[in-house]
Amino acid sequence: MPRYVTGPLPPPLDPALLALLEQAETATIGHWRHWGFADRRIAPLLPRRRVAGTAFTVMMPANDGTILAHALDQLRPGDLLVIDRLGDDRHACLGGGLAVAAKAAGAVAAVVDGPCTDLEEIEEADFPVWCRGLAPVTTQMLDMGGQMNVPVSIGGVVVMPGDAVICDNSGVLVLPRGEAEAEARRAVESQAKGLATARRVAAGEARIGALSGATAKVLAGR
Template sequence: MSYEPKDSDGNAVDPYHIRKYFEPLRVVDVADAMDGLGYFNIGLVSQEIRPLWLGMKFWGPAVTQRCVPANKPMWQLETTEDIVGAHGIWFKKYGHNGRGLNDLVKQGSVVVTDVGSSGEVGFFGSENVLALQASGAVGIVTNGHCRDTGEVAMQETPMVCRERGRTIIPGRIEVVELNTPVGIGGAQVRPGDIVGCDDDGLIVVPIEIARQVALHAKAVLIADMNARRKRYDALGRTHDESVDTDAIDRHYAQLEA
């Protein structure tokens, strides 16, 4: 399925350029801006779906995939070699509808996966998330599980999931569709919508209003920085990057140049 992201006037837009307007912003700034535009609670992803490690931050256009529980069992494997190669054996017999995902990912993409009520299955793990990063993904989001989480955190892979898991794909989950609208934690996500994450959680911005939201959110951030800088001064605290309004102005000036 093909989607052409457009703004509120129906004009085609480049979400990979628009994502740059979000880079300095916090999720809370964007939530405030969406409230101000009347988008109350739209795009707020349930707090059950959380960054796997603290300090993670990303913004990018969504590349989506939709999964469902498998309706075919995995059979008993006879050799150690087969056990090691279980994924390949499964996909050879039943195919792999998600195989084209990496081709859809560009530098700056956020991969969003709806597992369709599948049970515990480590759809993502420490190896396949690196493949997505190599393709350009700056974030990986799922309402399902991630396994190998110690390695994923050590790698600082930007992984967001509902739970930590232990099991593998064969006999448990199947990809049925790529680049289609999905639901994640109560939020609709379409290809090209802007998905953001930081320690406070996740938010999805419809691409139609994304640039407008980003510019309002910038003003919210600047106001907060100015107020906090005054508190820093009253406390005798040295200024840090979180109150550096000049850096924010330079960032947006470069985008508008």
């Protein structure tokens, strides 16, 4: 088997769909959907606005960053870089220089199932990163092998090339591209209803227990 496997570039998601996905809160979708959410310990390095993109997947072993450096040259505007570290939690595969390169290629963010480094440089580059914290020991160009645009695993979630990925301060959600629009529209509608309810409660026009049905359940169960 060859050391490197490079799958075809996935079709990019429609920009209008990406704009819709960026309005959908991961925590809203989490009210009814219980799969596709990465381990909550994969978190934003810095507080970020919500971003959504087309999954561009990379699988890289241990302390070898060769496949990632190659992949950065293939990124397109709207791509969201998703990096499977194959269980490695010691070596940071993405730092300031690679963040600059990813942003210059048009990537909207990166999700790494492992640590990153160069927090200040990533902040200066203004490139959103979700990962498992920081580490000082980095990957090198060791030519060990790797794969690109193949199915990967991120925080317990299988990610297919071309999936829709939403990242915000609550976490990372992966949606099959065929389900993304319906879930996003449902989330936006739910958020609008929730905002209207919050305004009524804040104004003293209603109580949350009565509106949600919780009070009726408690009274019925006494």
